[in-house]
Amino acid sequence: MTVTRLMPQVMPRRIVVIGASGVLGGKVCQALTALNPGAELVRGMRRPDGPDAVHVDVTDEASIARACAGADVVVNVVAQSRPLVQEVCARLGIPSVDAVGGLGCGAVLDMARRQLPQSAAPAVMLTGLFPGISALLSAHVVEGLSARVPGLEVTDIAVSLLQNTRPAAAGSMGMVDMLTAIATPVETQAGLRPAFSGKRSMMFGARSYPVRRLQYDERDVLRQRYPTAEVGYYTGWNNFAQTAGVAALVRMGLLPGILSKKSVMKLVDKAVLSPSPRKPTQPSPDQTHTAYVTTEVAFTGDWATGPGTAARTSEASTGSGAVIGSEASVADVAQTAGYPSRRPVVNLARATLEVADDYLATAYVTAATVSCLLDRWNPSSASGGQFPDGQLPGGQSDHGQCPAGTAPPAATSSALSGVLTPVDFMTVDDALGLIPQEAGIRLLA
Secondary structure, three states: OOOOOOOOOOOOOEEEEEOOOOHHHHHHHHHHHHHOOOOEEEEEEOOOOOOOEEEOOOOOHHHHHHHHOOOOEEEEOOOOOOOHHHHHHHHHOOOEEEOOOOOOHHHHHHHHHHHOOOOOOOEEOOOOHHHHHHHHHHHHHHHHHHOOOOOOEEEEEEEEEEEOOOOOOOOHHHHHHHHHHHOOOEEEOOEEEOOOOOOEEEEEOOEEEEEEEEOOOOHHHHHHHOOOOEEEEEEEEOOHHHHHHHHHHHHOOOHHHHHOOHHHHHHHHHHHHOOOOOOOOOOOOOOOOOEEEEEEEEEEOOOOOOOOOEOOOOOEEOOOOOEEOOOOEHHHHOOEEEOOOOOOEEEEEEEEEEEOOHHHHHHHHHHHHHHHHHHHOOOOOOOOEOOHHHEOHHHOEOOOOOOOOOOOOOOOOOOEOOEEOHHHOOOHHHHHHHOOHHHOEEEEO
16 A cells, blocks of 8 residues: 655654653654654653653652653653553643553553543553554544445454564563463453453465454453444464464463563563574564554445445455455455354455564554644643644544444544544554654555
């Protein structure tokens, strides 16, 4: 897919990054600098290591307030047990963006929504790759179908991250977050299911891989938007044996014990962050770090069958592999595929993001979210920013009825205020339009 690259219209003068000393924090600083040339970047950390660094402790309100004073926007990449960064920024009138994922971030999001419902300075949470653009990808498919499928009803949404056994960069905390989610029993509409069960196959690029269901907090964001759908999050690795091995550890109840051993996680850090000198610094073609995010949307609807009728949406395909968006007739595009749903036979649409480096992708999506937020927030308005002339990102209109099981487009003309997630005010196209090609994020056709 060809994406028009954009430049943000509003350039912040001062950006504070809390957690800049970590692996992800460092990449977020890199991405923010690339998208905001000339801006002053202040690196917040527990132990400042340079003239552009300040001390900050996310458990201390006074420390956060001192670090954030005078900022145009604050980006947080440190896990919190309560949304203290968001609370302080709201009092100071500073918009904030939070790039923390993992199990527990949903509880912090809910807490922030209860405490800051009327904040004039918006607080954006659950941004990045997974969570973040993963929800945008699902909205991309559903809302692309909604105008083209009469009587559309979304029945199932499956979102999956295919991890690479050779990640480009990672720290032990990121790995612990993912493995903790994997080891947690899964909440479904049918009740609580065993951890990392629900095996299924999904397409990632040109190949199908087995993935398993996990407990993931972003699921609730999509559940609220598409209430008729069963929403499931999945993950696995591009090595079948590794996915099966982790599943076996979960099934035997051994994974929580492994995660609790600090000695094991120190070995992980050493292996990933301080590789042996014998390892090549540049990967060979068969040693890439590529990861994928795929969303599959199962739906029902009344397909038109008249001559010349075509289904047109962006970068989604049916279970049979036909691309929706080609000149294929609806009869060809709307082939049914078996799917684990409340209905025995449904239609299936799919979209996939390919990323060369999942941490760098998270950083650039976060930086793009900052740009979109500042472009659309009006600090002079008592209730936050407005979209001009009732227009949504990408020139969409906010008029019209939404079909069953779908939600309004990713943004509305209402004020940008309170606590948000990226899907509330931006689209996949918005993000990819700001992210440079060298970041290695590609929406597959």
